[in-house]
Every structure is written in structure tokens, then in C-alpha cells.
Amino acid sequence: MINTIRRHYPEYLMEAAGLGIFMVAAAVITAAVVHPSSPISQIDPLLQRSLIGIGMGLTAISLIYSPWGKQSGxxxxxxxxxxxxHLGKVKPKDAFCYVIAQLLGGSLGILIAAKLLGNVLSHPSVDYIxxxxxxxxxxxxxxxxxxxxFGLMMTVLTVSNTARLARxxxxxxxxxxxxxxIIEAPLSGMSMNPARTIASAIPANNWTAIWVYLTAxxxxxxxxxxxxxxxxxxxxxxxxxLHHQNHKRCIFRCGFKAQKLSDQLPDI
Structure with a gap:
């Protein structure tokens, strides 16, 4: 395990930083839209979710195509x-370290957001997202x-393993x-991510139906x-x-190396 950490710690740190940045962005964007002091807090809830959704979608895209995202995956x-x-693409030691990094990164991100936003983040309208x-x-x-x-993973697997679409x-x-x-958040808050939910639940001390977000x-x-x-x-x-058409190292059990598919596609 120690040798694995020494060789792959940059990827672990990139994973932690990526989710941390995502949490900060989520907190700032959500607060800017729904906090009562915001001039747009009174608009239609669907429009509010649209603004948040567009902001978080762009954040996710930016992180995936960032240098860190290209290296960590x-x-x-x-x-x-x-x-x-489960698919045999990540070694157990790397998977363990990735999960720990994601949990720590998400938690650190929400703490940073709390420092930046102060009482705004703890306000009931935002409630640590x-x-x-x-x-x-x-x-x-x-x-x-x-x-x-299910939809996200099926899309990722289908697109990332189709040569003309992978990038x-x-x-x-x-x-x-x-x-x-925009569409699903009223039903569950739209998590898809146990680390993201845990990161918010800790400072909010709100563990309502946590089993949903740890299992589904x-x-x-x-x-x-x-x-x-x-x-x-x-x-x-x-x-x-998620993005392999680049020159960053890959620590996974990678079929692209054997198939050389990444050489067929331009780096973006």
C-alpha cells in the first residue's frame, strides 16, 4: 500500500481537489441563487434550478477537462x-485511496465554502447544500x-468506449x-455521489435518509x-x-494503451 501511495499520490490529491472545488462551486452558486439576500431568490423554482444546473454542469465539464481531471480520470x-x-479497471488499493481522497476532498471543500460564505451557507435556504x-x-x-x-454510468461507459465520441x-x-x-433535484436533491452528500451532512448535522445516498x-x-x-x-x-485523449499518465488497467485508441483522437 505504501508503495502504491508513493507512486500514485498525485492522482489521489487531484481527486480530492476536484471534488473540493466542485463543492465550493456548488455552495457559491446555490447561495447566489436561493439565499434570501440574492436578487434572484424570488424567481420561479424551475428557473432557479436551471441556473444552478447550468453552473454545476459547466463546473463538472471544466473539472473533467482540466489537467488534473485528465490525469486522475x-x-x-x-x-x-x-x-x-467492479469492472476490473481500477486496482483495489487505488480504489480505496480514491474513495478516501474523495471523502476528504468533499469535506474540505464544504469547510472552505463555509469560511468564504459564513452565515450564508448555514442559512436554512442553503443549509450547507x-x-x-x-x-x-x-x-x-x-x-x-x-x-x-444508472443513466450517468451507462452514458459514460457508452460514450467513453466509442472511439468517435470518447473525447x-x-x-x-x-x-x-x-x-x-433541473429535473430530478425536487425528488432527492440530486446527489449521485456518497462523498458529496456526506460532505454536506457533517456540518449541517442532517443525516436524513442517508441510506438513500450511500446505496442508490x-x-x-x-x-x-x-x-x-x-x-x-x-x-x-x-x-x-472519463477523458483519455491526452498525454497524462494513466494509473489504471488501461485498454487504450493496448488498443492505441487514444492516438487516433486529438487532445482537447
């Missing part, structure tokens, strides 16, 4: 990492999280993040991976990176 989510572990079930309850939230997590995986993922926030994203992504490999076969999954 831009998981930023334990459910994503564990799914690629916690993800909790909507008015229809935890069971609906569970199935909603299951469906959107656009980050755009597809970011578009789904935006769409889900992982189950949904696992289900997508199982269906994908049954249709395409295990060898169809080339790598655990």
Missing part, C-alpha cells in the same frame, strides 16, 4: 470509482437516485449533471455496468478515465 465520486473497480429527499419521501428519492446514477465524454457527463439538477448511486452505477458488459462484453470497457 475525473471520478470525483466513490460510486464511479467502485464501479470501475445538503441532499435530502423531497416531499414524496425517501423511497421515491431512492429510485430517483438509482435511475439518474466528448465530459460534455455528456456535464450535460447530464445540469439536466438532473452505487447500485445504479453497478447495474449500468452489468448491463453494459452483458451487451458489449467485459473487454469493451477500455479505461476508468
Amino acid at each position: 475525473a471520478h470525483y465520486n466513490p460510486a464511479v470509482t467502485l464501479t470501475f473497480l 445538503v441532499t435530502i429527499p423531497g416531499t414524496q419521501g425517501a423511497i421515491i428519492a431512492f429510485f430517483a437516485e438509482l435511475v439518474i446514477s 466528448w465524454t465530459g460534455l455528456f457527463a456535464g450535460a447530464l449533471v445540469a439536466t438532473y439538477i 448511486p452505487i447500485l445504479g452505477m453497478f447495474l449500468a455496468s452489468e448491463i453494459y458488459v452483458r451487451i458489449k462484453e467485459q473487454q469493451a470497457v477500455c479505461c476508468a478515465k
Whole structure:
């Protein structure tokens, strides 16, 4: 384990930093839209979610295509990492370190946001951007999280393993993040990410239906991976990176190296 950490710690730090930045952006954007002192806090809730969704979708895209995202693979989510572990693309030691890094990075990000925003972040309208079930309850939230997590992973696997589309995986993922926030957020708060939910739950001390956010994203992504490999076969999954068309090192069990697919596509 020590040797693995020494060799791969840059990727672990990049994962932590990526989710941390995402959490800061989520806090700032959400506060700017929904806090009562904001001039746009009284607009239609759908328009509010649209503004937040567009902002977070662009944030996700920027992180995926950033130099750090290109190197770490831009998981930023334990459910994503564990799914690629299940698919045999991530080694167990790396998966363990990625999950720890994501948990620490997300928590650090929300603490930084709290320092930046002060009482704004703790205001009930923002409440540390916690993800909790909507008015229809935890069971609906569970199935909603299951469906959107399934959709994200199926999209990532399909696009990233299609040579002519692979370099656009980050755009597809970011578009789904935006769409889900706009459409699905009223049902579950739109998490898809256990580390993201835990990071907000700690300072808010709000663990409402936490089981939903610890189980549904992982189950949904696992289900997508199982269906994908049954249709395409295990060898169809080339790598655990969301963006591989670059010259950054890859620490995963990477099929692109053997197939040289990355050489066929320009770096973006």
C-alpha cells in the first residue's frame, strides 16, 4: 500500500481537489441563487434550478477537462470509482485511496465554502447544500437516485468506449449533471455521489435518509455496468478515465494503451 501511495499520490490529491472545488462551486452558486439576500431568490423554482444546473454542469465539464481531471480520470465520486473497480479497471488499493481522497476532498471543500460564505451557507435556504429527499419521501428519492446514477454510468461507459465520441465524454457527463439538477433535484436533491452528500451532512448535522445516498448511486452505477458488459462484453470497457485523449499518465488497467485508441483522437 505504501508503495502504491508513493507512486500514485498525485492522482489521489487531484481527486480530492476536484471534488473540493466542485463543492465550493456548488455552495457559491446555490447561495447566489436561493439565499434570501440574492436578487434572484424570488424567481420561479424551475428557473432557479436551471441556473444552478447550468453552473454545476459547466463546473463538472471544466473539472473533467482540466489537467488534473485528465490525469486522475475525473471520478470525483466513490460510486464511479467502485464501479470501475467492479469492472476490473481500477486496482483495489487505488480504489480505496480514491474513495478516501474523495471523502476528504468533499469535506474540505464544504469547510472552505463555509469560511468564504459564513452565515450564508448555514442559512436554512442553503443549509450547507445538503441532499435530502423531497416531499414524496425517501423511497421515491431512492429510485430517483438509482435511475439518474444508472443513466450517468451507462452514458459514460457508452460514450467513453466509442472511439468517435470518447473525447466528448465530459460534455455528456456535464450535460447530464445540469439536466438532473433541473429535473430530478425536487425528488432527492440530486446527489449521485456518497462523498458529496456526506460532505454536506457533517456540518449541517442532517443525516436524513442517508441510506438513500450511500446505496442508490452505487447500485445504479453497478447495474449500468452489468448491463453494459452483458451487451458489449467485459473487454469493451477500455479505461476508468472519463477523458483519455491526452498525454497524462494513466494509473489504471488501461485498454487504450493496448488498443492505441487514444492516438487516433486529438487532445482537447
